[in-house]
Structures are given as structure tokens and as C-alpha cells.
Amino acid sequence: MSAPAGRWLLALLPLVLLGALLLLIVRSDLTEAIQGDAPPVEELSFERVRLGDAGIELTVLNDGPDPVTIAQVMVDEAYWSFEQTPAGPLSHLESALLTVPYPWVDGELHEIVLISASGVTFDHEIEVAVATPRPSARFFGIFALIGLYVGVLPVAIGLLWYPLMRTLGRSGYDFVLALTVGLLLFLLIDTAHEGLEAAAAVAHSYQGVSLFALVALLAYLIIEGVGAWLRGRRPSGDREAGTAAWVTALLVALGIGLHNFGEGLAIGAAFALGEAALGALLILGFTLHNTTEGLAIVAPLAKTRTGITRLFGLGLLAGAPTIVGAWIGGFVYSPFWSVVFLAIGAGAIAQVVVQITRSVAGERELGTFLRSRPVLGGLVAGFGVMYLTGMLVG
Amino acid sequence: MKKPLSRRSILQAAGITSLAGVGGLAGRSLASRVGAPERMAHSHAMGVVGSVDTEIFHPGHFLESWNFSDLDGAERDAYYRETPQADGTTLREYELYAVDREIEIAPGVYFPAWTYNGQVPGPTLRATEGDTIRIHFVNQGTHPHTIHFHGWHSPGMDGSLPEHQVMPGAEFLYEFKAEPFGLHLYHCHAIPLKRHIHKGLYGTFIVDPKEPRPPAHEMVMVMNAFDTNFDGDNEVYAVNTVAHYHMAEPIRVEVDQVVRIYLVNLTEFDPINSFHLHAMFFDVYRTGTRLTTEEVTDTLMLCQGERAILETRFRYPGKFMFHAHQSEFAELGWMGLFEAIA
Numbered sequence: 227m228s229a230p231a232g233r234w235l236l237a238l239l240p241l242v243l244l245g246a247l248l249l250l251i252v253r254s255d256l257t258e259a260i261q262g263d264a265p266p267v268e269e270l271s272f273e274r275v276r277l278g279d280a281g282i283e284l285t286v287l288n289d290g291p292d293p294v295t296i297a298q299v300m301v302d303e304a305y306w307s308f309e310q311t312p313a314g315p316l317s318h319l320e321s322a323l324l325t326v327p328y329p330w331v332d333g334e335l336h337e338i339v340l341i342s343a344s345g346v347t348f349d350h351e352i353e354v355a356v357a358t359p360r361p362s363a364r365f366f367g368i369f370a371l372i373g374l375y376v377g378v379l380p381v382a383i384g385l386l387w388y389p390l391m392r393t394l395g396r397s398g399y400d401f402v403l404a405l406t407v408g409l410l411l412f413l414l415i416d417t418a419h420e421g422l423e424a425a426a427a428v429a430h431s432y433q434g435v436s437l438f439a440l441v442a443l444l445a446y447l448i449i450e451g452v453g454a455w456l457r458g459r460r461p462s463g464d465r466e467a468g469t470a471a472w473v474t475a476l477l478v479a480l481g482i483g484l485h486n487f488g489e490g491l492a493i494g495a496a497f498a499l500g501e502a503a504l505g506a507l508l509i510l511g512f513t514l515h516n517t518t519e520g521l522a523i524v525a526p527l528a529k530t531r532t533g534i535t536r537l538f539g540l541g542l543l544a545g546a547p548t549i550v551g552a553w554i555g556g557f558v559y560s561p562f563w564s565v566v567f568l569a570i571g572a573g574a575i576a577q578v579v580v581q582i583t584r585s586v587a588g589e590r591e592l593g594t595f596l597r598s599r600p601v602l603g604g605l606v607a608g609f610g611v612m613y614l615t616g617m618l619v620g
Numbered sequence: 621m622k623k624p625l626s627r628r629s630i631l632q633a634a635g636i637t638s639l640a641g642v643g644g645l646a647g648r649s650l651a652s653r654v655g656a657p658e659r660m661a662h663s664h665a666m667g668v669v670g671s672v673d674t675e676i677f678h679p680g681h682f683l684e685s686w687n688f689s690d691l692d693g694a695e696r697d698a699y700y701r702e703t704p705q706a707d708g709t710t711l712r713e714y715e716l717y718a719v720d721r722e723i724e725i726a727p728g729v730y731f732p733a734w735t736y737n738g739q740v741p742g743p744t745l746r747a748t749e750g751d752t753i754r755i756h757f758v759n760q761g762t763h764p765h766t767i768h769f770h771g772w773h774s775p776g777m778d779g780s781l782p783e784h785q786v787m788p789g790a791e792f793l794y795e796f797k798a799e800p801f802g803l804h805l806y807h808c809h810a811i812p813l814k815r816h817i818h819k820g821l822y823g824t825f826i827v828d829p830k831e832p833r834p835p836a837h838e839m840v841m842v843m844n845a846f847d848t849n850f851d852g853d854n855e856v857y858a859v860n861t862v863a864h865y866h867m868a869e870p871i872r873v874e875v876d877q878v879v880r881i882y883l884v885n886l887t888e889f890d891p892i893n894s895f896h897l898h899a900m901f902f903d904v905y906r907t908g909t910r911l912t913t914e915e916v917t918d919t920l921m922l923c924q925g926e927r928a929i930l931e932t933r934f935r936y937p938g939k940f941m942f943h944a945h946q947s948e949f950a951e952l953g954w955m956g957l958f959e960a961i962a
Contacts, residue, residue: 297728298668300855304951305726305863307665327665341855343728345848 266292270340270348271429273321273560276358281327284338284350288316289429295343301328302336319431330355361557369494369552376493377486377548380513382541384520391528399528401600401607403586406478406522407579408608413485413519414575416616418442420488421568427561434561438569445484445573453477453581474526474578474585475540481574482519482544488568490551495559514615518608519544526582666951668864670727677723677739679865683839686746686826687712699737709750712798716742717758718765718786718808718821725846725856726863726953733820734761734808740861741842741886742823745806747798749830755794759786765816766792768809769825770925772799780809801829803908803927805884818847818888824927826882829911836878836931839871843885843893843922843944843954854889856953857944863953870959875937879958881930882908885922893954894921895930896945902932919945934960 269290276283282301288294293315299308308326316322330336336352359365394402421442425434456473523540551567587595595601674680681690688700703711716736723733723740736742747753759765764787766779773796778784786792808821824840844861845854856863873879881902887893896919904915908929920928934940943955 295728298726300952303948304666305668305953307667307669339855341726341729341848343730345729345731345846345855347849347855 265344266290268292268294268342268344268346269430270294270296270316270342272338272348272350273429273562275338275350275352277330277352277355278357278360280325282325282330282336282338282352284324284326285321286316286324286340286348287321287429288318289431291318293317296322296324296340297343298341299324299326300339300341301326301330303339319429332356359556365556366553369556370549372493373490373546373549373552375513377490377516378542378545380516381482381486381520381523381545382538384517384522385524385537385541387521388524388527388532388537391524394528397600400586400598401604402521402525402528403582404601404604405608405611406525406604407582408605408610409518409522409612410478410481410575410579410582410608411605412609412612412616413482414572414579416612417485417488417568417572417575420492421565421572424561424564424568428565429562432562432565434565437562438565438572441566441569442573442576445570446577447573449477449480449574449577450581453577470585471526471530472532472536474581475523475532476543477574477581478526478578479523479540479544481571481578482522483547484567484571484574486516486519486545487547487551488564488571490548490553491555491559491564491567492551493548494552494555494557495564516545518611518615526585667867667955668726668953671868672724672727672862672865677861679860679862680869680871682739682741682744682860683841683871686744686824686840688743699743705752707750709752710748711752711754712745712747714743714745714753714755715758716755716767718761720761723820723861725848725858725861729848729856729863731820731846731848731856734763734765734816735820736767736823740820740822741844742806742821744824744826744840744882746826746828748828748832749799749801751798753794753796753798756791757786757794758791759788762788763816764788764810765808765821766810767794767806769794769796769806770804771825771827772797778809785810798827800909801827803827803882803884803905803929805886805925805927807886814888817886818845822886824882824884826908833880833911834878836880837873838880838882840882841884841895843883843887843895845887845890845893845949845954847889852889854887854952857887857893857949858953859956864955866956870939870957873934873958873960875934875960875962877933879932879934882927883920883922883930884927885924887924890924890946890949892921892923892946893949894919894945896920896943897930897932897958898941899936900932900934900940902930905929905931934958936960937962 267290269288271287271289272284273287274283274285286296295315296310299306306326306328308324311323311325313322324340326338328336330352332355334355336355338350338352340348342348391399391402418438421438422435425438428434428437453473456476457470520541523544524537554563583592596605678690688696691699699715701713703713705711719735719738721733721735721738722730723735725731733740745753755767757767764785766784766786768779769777775781776784777794777796779794804825804827806823806825808816810816822842822844824842826840841859842861843857843859845858846856846861847853848855858865881895883895885893898918901916901918902920903913904917904920905911905913906915906926906928908927920930922928937960940958940960941955942958943950
């Protein structure tokens, strides 16, 4: 037997035995003996609720191990007619659409209870009933406008600090980059917080917190790899330093873009859930909050000459995802994808924080670098500015 | 960031909105009125979806049967025997057993009930004042049970004290005179009482006066409810167990005939239940212990264990709704229709 074949065998043998063991467990009466006459474990999660002229549409997912049969639907403590597609019991992770022709009332609270064949109930509260926006030119326009105000314009305004950056000396440069790291650390914590909050709403089977950690780790590693690849592409002479700075700026813009995408999702979802009433104040807060993101993008470019077109491109990369996020959040919001996108944002920002710290510290020992006054001041200032402007958003 | 998904944020939002003043609110309510017409078209979609299997328990048959009159011949004899006595009364012997059984209380919704003779409510027992009632009770269930009757009897026949409990597999002979005449009930009095009652161990016990009430179209309605998720709050309400059954299968009555309803409230968890009949009024004989009454109404409230005999005549042909006048109970299953035929 050749060595590779032997290796395959060694790898596969335990797997074959595992398969045999699983078969034995399924075939034996063990599972039945354990379960006995115990009632089935029924779990349902509400994935999406839409309100329209036809009534209430619910997308539900079987989040438990046993099949669930939805026998009746109650809305506001009244049995109501409904249609289920596909009909029949839902198996593990299977989802169905329930259409309930209920005359819901604008601006009021409604409570939906699904009752299973065994009498188990699953509740969902619609806190404020508002018609769910359907994809239409008008709503695309509204979301684009919100994204523009919240994402694109503030970032672009922040970019205008670029000329100032170029006049800075060593301490000033350290301060501004530390400020950027402070801003990003705030965004990292914020994104992680949002992501973990969304994780709590995800069906248990998807293990929201682990999903968040997995995707964030993957995002970190991929962006690390992409950054290294970009930097290695043009190693020629005097442009080397400029390229490294450019790649850092690009990654900062990408990280912020992913974060803003998550922000857009949240805004769109809030709008879809009928909470757009926060409107003006929310947009005002975000606008102020996000202007500092522009600063973070141009800081790494302080020692380079960068054209207006490139700056514009970076601004768009960081800001435009807010619009796309708002569209997606508004029309097809799902907790699962929120977790995924927020995790990507968190991984990307974490990578950028590490990247900037590495590149600014340069030859200096990290501990000494962090203890220097401009750096300490910058970190605190960056985090503090985000915290204070964040208070406006509430 | 941002996303105000919490309830607190919504209240904040409401606060912000209210700053916009009365003008904004007026605009809002107008908007909701404009949005209304199409949705209103669906407002008669209230009610359960589908129908129950009536093979084991048929609410229509239960409604108009007592002393196992829904069974025939030898099958009936197995559960009920009448023996005339020298003094002109009747000895009535019943076979009742407690058994655990899953019952269908709304289409597709199954409840793990404790039952008398496999049904909820238990079989309706009916005797004439002075008759001897003898009940051979066998507990085939998994918990101790009893039968506690409302009516005159000696303490030993009360089925309520700890020593009265009939253990699983054990049996007991209840014997007493049927008195006073009226509309009574029976239920399990093992503890915890709430659970033994709401799981389904109850039924109706009618004692007719020696001089019978005038002939009428008679029916038994037990107002009951089920807490399917055991949180101390009912999910399903009905008369005679099955939610909205008589919405799909109206009770047929004849115009001008006297209709007599034996109405018993055995709803657990809610302090009261009620009966409301549309477009008509009825005479109320509370507990059925008198043959005359001053009370005429269209809405009657009864506490748990309370009961009344209702009498009325349908003046017009057509469909007449009846339901609990607690709207919540009505929409959760306690609603039905009479259909009067000329």
C-alpha cells in the first residue's frame, strides 16, 4: 500500500466508525428509551413579519428538533383564519409563510400567538403596526436619501481634513492616527454589541453568537490576506511607502464601509418595523457621528500625495454601503443576515485597528509607542468623540 | 448605533411625535381611515380554521343526550341501568371511569385531558327528584380522582376529603338520593383542584322535579375552557369543549317551540363566564331549583360552578348568534349559532 493511500485510510477509518456508531444509535431503541412518553420539544422562531392590505404575513421557522404543526392562529386573543405555505408540519429548520387576513390598526400594538397541535403557544408582539414598505421607486429613493445623509456626505466632509493632515509633524501625525484607532475601537465595540444583540434574535439553531465570532474571524483573516497581497503587488522603490499608506487607507475605508453597511441595515430595519418616527434626530446624530469616519480614512494618507479622485473613491467605499444596507434592511431584513454583516464589519474593523497600530508604531516598541502622549491623547480623544456624538443617537 | 428596536425607544419616538402637536395626530388618524376599507373586507375571517374529528366526541350529540341516550341497546346497558322501585322512584345505576385521554378541542389542537368516560364534559346524568343514584366509579387514570356531586348527600359520599380520593386502579360506589330538583354538576375534587377540574373532570347532573317541566327542545351547554400551555390562562373557550363548533354547525331549532338550555359554568382560571343570545330574551331559572322566575334577560353571568336553566322561543326563522359576552372568550372559541326553522 502506498503512503498516500495509507494516509487516506488513517483519515477515513475513524469517520467510517463514527458513521457506524451513528447508525447504531438511530437504529437502536436508545433514543426512544430516553425520550419515553415525553412531549415533543417544539420551538418556532418568527423570522419576518410584514403588514399590508392583505393583512399580516409571518415567516416562521421550526427552531426545535421535533416537527411542529401549526394548528391555529390567534391575533389579539381571537382565532383567525390563515393560510400556510407550504402546508403541513414543519421539520427542523423548515420555514413557512402564514398569511392572516387580519384588519390590523395603524400605530397600535398587535399580539400574534400560534398554537401547535399539542397546545404549545408561540408569541410575537408587533409593537407599533405600520405598513411594511414594499420595494418601490419611492422607498428606494427615501432609503438612498437617508444613506446619503447618514453615510456618504458626512464621510466626504471628514475627508476635507486631508490638506490639514499633510501639514502635521511627527507628534501631530501620531495623534491623528491614534485618534483614528480610538474611533475604530469605538466602532468595533459598537458593531460587536449590535451583532451580539442581533445574535440573540436569531433562531437558536443558527447559534447567533458563534456565527458572529466565526464570520468576524473569517473577515479578519481574509482582509489581512487581501491587505498583504495588495501591499506586495507593487513593491517598486520610492512608491513603496506610498502604496502601504494607500492600502491602509483603503482597508480603513473598507472596514468603515462594512460598519456603515451594518448601520444602514439597522436604519432600514427600523424603518421597516415602523420606527422611522425617530427620523430627524437619528439622522442628525449619525451625520455628526460619521463625519469623524472621514478623518479616520485620510489620516493614514497624511504623508502621501493623493488625488481627489482617489479620495472620492475612498469616501464612496466607506459611505455608499449605508445606502445598500438601508435597502436590504428595509426590504428583506432578517436577523441571520444582520449578524453576518455586522460580524464582517467587526472583523474588518479589528483588522484595520491592528494594521494602523502596526504601521504607525513602525520601528518603535509597541508599549513605548502606546505610552507616548500624542498616542494616549489621540486614543482617548477618538473614543471620546465617538462616545459623545453617539449620545445624540441614543 | 442606532437601531431603536426596543420598546423604550418607541416610547421615546412617541414622545417626539407628540411634540409635533395635534395637527400631526389628526393627519395620522385620517391616514389610518384612508387605509382602512380594503382591510375591513377581511373582518369576517375570525374563527378557527378547519374542523375537528367527531368520531370520538360529537358536540352535536353531546348537546342533546343524557344518561347515555346517545348509545343504543346493550352498549347503553353497560353504562346505565334503570330499575323501578316499589315507592314509585327509580334506581339509576351508572358506570363511570376516569381515564387520561388526548382530546381535540379546536381543529388540530390536542389537549392531554383527564376525562370521565373518555369525554369532556363527562356524560350528563339525569334523574327525577327522589330517585336513587348509584355510581360505580373506577379510576383508570394516573392520578387519584373522585366524583364530587352538588346536591344533598351524606359527608361520606362527598368525594372531597383526602380519605375520599380513589387511587389509580381503585374503585368506589357513590350512592345518594337525587335532590333537590334543579340543575347541578359533578366534578373531581382531588387536589390540586384547579388542575383536576381544568384537565376535564366535570359534567352535568340534572334533577327533574317530580312533576316534570313542560315539554321542550332541551339541550346541555357546559361553558368550559382549556389552558393548552399550562400557564394559568386559557387558550381555548367553548360550550361543550370544541371551539367555534356551532359556528360551522348551527344548532337547529323550530320557530315557536320552547327551547330549554341547561347552562353550567365550569370554566377554570377566569372568575366568570357569560351567555348572550342575539335578537331574543330568555327566562332564567337560577340553579333550576324553582319552577317560577321573575328574571328575563338576554345576557346572563355565572361564576364557576354556577348554573341556570334558560327558556325561550324563537319568533323568527334564521340564524341567531350566541356567545360569551366577554368578547375575548367569544373570539377564542365560545361562540355559536342557532338556526331556527319555520
